[in-house]
Amino acid sequence: MKVYQPNELKNVTLIGSAGSGKTTLAESIMFEAGVISRRGEVESKNTVSDYFPIEQEQERSVFSTVLHCEFNNKKINLIDTPGLDDFVGGVISSLAVTESAIMTINSTKGVEVGTQILNRHMSSMNKPMLIAVNQLDQDKANFEKTLDDLKSLYRGKAVIIQYPVNAGTGFNAVVDVLKMKMYQWGAEGGKPQIVDIPADQKDQADELHNILVESAAENDENLMELFFEEGSLNEDQMREGIRKGIIARSLFPIFCVSGKKNMGINRMLEFVGNVAPGPTEVPGMVNIKGEAVVCDPSGKIALFVFKTSVEEHLGEVLYFKLVSGTIKEGVDLINSKRGGKERISQMFAVAGKNRVKLSEMVAGDIGALVKLKETRTNHSLTEKDVEPFPIVKFPAPKYRAAIKAENEAEEEKLGELLNRMHEEDPTIIIEYSKELKQIIVHGNGEFHLNSMKWRLSNIFKIETEFLNPKIPYRETITKAYQADYKHKKQSGGSGQFGEVHMIVEPFHEGMPAPSTYKINGKDYTMNVRGTDEHTLPWGGKLVFVNCIVGGAIDARFHPAIMKGIMEKMEEGPLTGSYARDIRVCIYDGKMHAVDSNEISFKLAGRYAFSEAFKKAGPKIMEPIYNIEVLVPAEYMGDVMSDLQGRRAMIAGMSSESGYEKLSAKVPLAELNKYSTTLSSISSGSATYTMEFDEYAPVPAEEQTKLLKAYEKELEEAE
Ligand SMILES: Nc1nc2c(ncn2[C@@H]2O[C@H](COP(=O)(O)OP(=O)(O)OP(=O)(O)O)[C@@H](O)[C@H]2O)c(=O)[nH]1
Ligand SMILES: [Mg+2]
Structure with missing residues (x-):
């Protein structure tokens, strides 16, 4: 296979809400570029992209799939990604290695929640984007609504390159206001007839052409000047302006297609080849030092593995982007993560499960490697002394299950x-x-x-x-309480003796040092000798205050008392959960000259603590999460009432271009399978994110239930 130079490469991710038609579009692209001679269908389970059994069973993409084709002497590496938010990992890692994306919009639905979520990732990753309004052949295709949605999401940045003449079941033509021609297809799609714009479309086409010229000119001072002087721009000048606009994310060109009928695909590919940015036109991937690595075939070798999959007969296949340098079979590189050497023994260009062997590859290209020892997703392979790339960051997971x-x-x-x-x-x-x-x-x-x-x-x-x-519950207390415990055992020879007096109270940052307490009508005065503050591995603190006067307990026994308390903190007195945020003041006790030892004080500390804890208004605390739900207005009521049944506290609501954003604080215990429920009450159109917020006391009736359940658990264990 030919070795493609950086200026002959385009790396594009196909993104879009679930079912918007990415895989079908990818199939038509592969067909138009001559990779396949017959187009498969998602329903027939024979597309190039959805080749894993699980994808065929579900009729949807689950993994990102790397495809490549040659079109007009350019190699286009296309990554088809899954639209379902569950598989967002594949989207983010693909965006990390491609210079642009094509966002598919289902024209029967317009901008969906899925589009919005992806759009957020796109803008945080600053990715250039083309828009493909798809499925225009569908009965319910509505280009006007889709356009309105796009305008409200992207404002003036979404600019028409094409509009459909007859969206709907008879769809067969688009007007291209960059070329100022009409593209028309026969029933089979494919190669269009390119004809003059008919008279009844002329005014609209002229108007949209002028808007496009102006949008193109806005991205370059020289073009702006030219535009003012000449009143227009020629096609090449427009392309230049559009390219700059795309790179700056100030222009998102709109194309009109039917992936299924293979209409508009060839023209869009042509545009990708001519205008979409390639690896030398945008800053390269940033290494761990924050430097953008230049796409230079003669530079030092640095590649990044963005995906791993296990494939039949081959084992582990690693998909990578060669960010800099040129690699040949047999070269040894260093795995920065593991420190070891890896030999590049077999390299491929891939199109789904079809692979073409490569002997050489140049910076900017994407391919696959097999037979590596210890390299995995997110690892970099480089020449000696070359900085690796940072791992790709993914959104926080929002679903948990025990397995x-x-x-x-x-x-x-x-x-x-x-x-x-x-x-x-x-x-x-x-x-x-x-x-x-x-x-x-x-x-x-x-x-x-x-x-x-x-x-x-x-x-x-x-x-x-x-x-x-x-649920990782926590235990704490709500008021100060006092307890004494005497551990005494006399058995034959030497005995055991330790007595500890303590006060426990809730700890919070910045609280004053202990002084006087009135508990059950009795006054206690503390003389602080020393304070030990422990940050607990499970969150919160244990503060141990030594207020022992007159050497009632030797300093050598203090660590043992502390140990006894800590043991109980690890297995809280209420439900066996971790305890947190407690201050313990040990103010008195007794020793025995012969019988006192560490174990005695450990036990005395433990039992005194447990007793005091149980009377100090003990509380079970549960983790509370901040969730943010994005939902179409029509489902808002259902989502709200479902959340109310989950003990949620609604924290805010706002509108975002046709969608409602709802923020709430919800106990983790109530979020079990939330993503499934949300999906079913919103017909799959809503999504959410969740993030840990704080621990808060569980309601009284919940506490009673949990205490009973723990008692039962203990009984069963006996
Ligand atoms: N009529 C029509 N149907 C289409 C078109 N594109 C896709 N479809 C159908 O829409 C459904 C979803 O298409 P896919 O190509 O799997 O969509 P996708 O975006 O890859 O979906 P995910 O991988 O789940 O995100 C399938 O039933 C396709 O046949 C189109 O242009 N016209
Ligand atoms: Mg798909």
């Missing part, structure tokens, strides 16, 4: 596979929770985790079960 192997003997194997799944898909996060005694899997939604389970079962032949994940 276990159906066959207990396979737990270890499951652990290994889960770690591997995380390496392949870093948006799956595995937590071995000592606290909850569960393996918790965090992902982006039920479908995301189900597809993981499917792979465990079908590819790795291990059956697993999802369980409700436990």
Whole structure:
């Protein structure tokens, strides 16, 4: 295969809401570029892009898929991504390695919540974008509404290059206001007839052409001057202005297509080849030092692995972008993460599962590697002394489930596979929770985790079960209380003796040092000798104040008392959950010259603490999350009432171009399977993000339930 130079390359991600037609569009692109001779269909499970069994079973994309084609002497690397928000990882990692994206909009729906979510990622990643208004052949296609939506989302930046003459079932023509021609197709789509704009379209076409000329001129001072002098720009000048506008994200050109009928695809590809930015036209990927790496074939080799997949007969396949330098088979590179050497033994250009072997590749290109030892997603391979790239950052996961192997003997194997799944898909996060005694899997939604389970079962032949994940409760107290405990044991020879007097109280930052207390009508005065503040690994603090006067307990026993208290903090007196935010003042006690030892004081500390804790207004605390729901106005009422049933506190509402944004604080315990419910009450049109906020006391009736459940658990364990 030919070695493509940076100026012959275009790397483009296909993004768009679920079902907007990316995979179908990719299929037509592959057909138009001559990669395939027959177009497959998502429904017939034979597209180039959706080639994994799980994708065919679900008739939707689950993974990002790298495709390539040659069109007008340019190599276009196209990455088809899944639209469902569950699989957003594939979108973000693809955007990280491509210079631009084509956003597909389903013209029967206009801008969807999925479009909005993707748009947020696009703007935070500052990616240039083309817009493909798709499915214009559908009965319910509505270009005007779609355009209104686009204008309200992107304002004047969304600029028409094409508009459909007859959207709907008879769709077969678009007017192109850059070329000032009409493109017309036969029933099979494909190669259009390019004809003069008919008289009845002329006024509209002229008007839109002028808008396009002005938008193009706005991106360059020279073009602006020319425009003022001449009153117009020629096609090349317009292209130049449009290119600059696209790169600056001040212009998002609108194309009109039907992926399914292969209409408008060829022209859009032509535009991608001529105008969309290539790897030398935008700043290169930024390395860990924050430097943009120049796309230079003679520069030092630096490549970044953005995706790993396990494929039949091949094993692990790593997809990478060569950011700088030229690589040939046999070259040794360094894996910055693992420190070891990796030999590039086999390199491919890929189009779904079809691969073409390469012996050389030049900066700016995207390809696949096999037979590497320890390189995974997010790793960089470089020459010596070359800075690697930072890992791609993904949105926080919002769905959790506990997982276990159906066959207990396979737990270890499951652990290994889960770690591997995380390496392949870093948006799956595995937590071995000592606290909850569960393996918790965090992902982006039920479908995301189900597809993981499917792979465990079908590819790795291990059956697993999802369980409700436990909630990491915390325990604390709400008032000061006092307790004494005497540990005394006399058995044969030497005995055990330790007595501890303490006051426990709720801790909060900035509270004054302990002085006097009145508890049960009795006064206590503290003389502070020393304070130990412990930041707890599970959040919050334990503060240990030594107020012991007159050497009632030797300093050598203090660590043992502390240890006893800490043991109880780790297994709270109410439900066995971690305790937090407590101040303990030890102010008195007794020793025995012979029988006192560490174990005695540890036990005395532990029991005194437990007793005081139980009487100090103990409270179970639960994690509260801030959630932000994005929902079309029509479903707002249902989403609200569902949230109210989840003990949510609504914190705010606002409108965002046709959608409502709702912020709320919701206990984690009420968010189990929320993404599934939200999806079903909004017909899949709403989404949300969640972020830990704070621990707050559970309501009284909830506390009673939890206490009962713990009692039962203890009884069963006995
Ligand atoms: N009539 C018509 N149907 C289309 C068109 N494009 C896609 N479809 C249909 O819309 C459905 C979704 O198409 P896909 O290509 O799978 O959409 P996608 O954007 O890849 O979907 P995800 O991968 O789930 O995000 C399929 O049933 C397609 O046949 C089109 O241009 N016209
Ligand atoms: Mg798809």
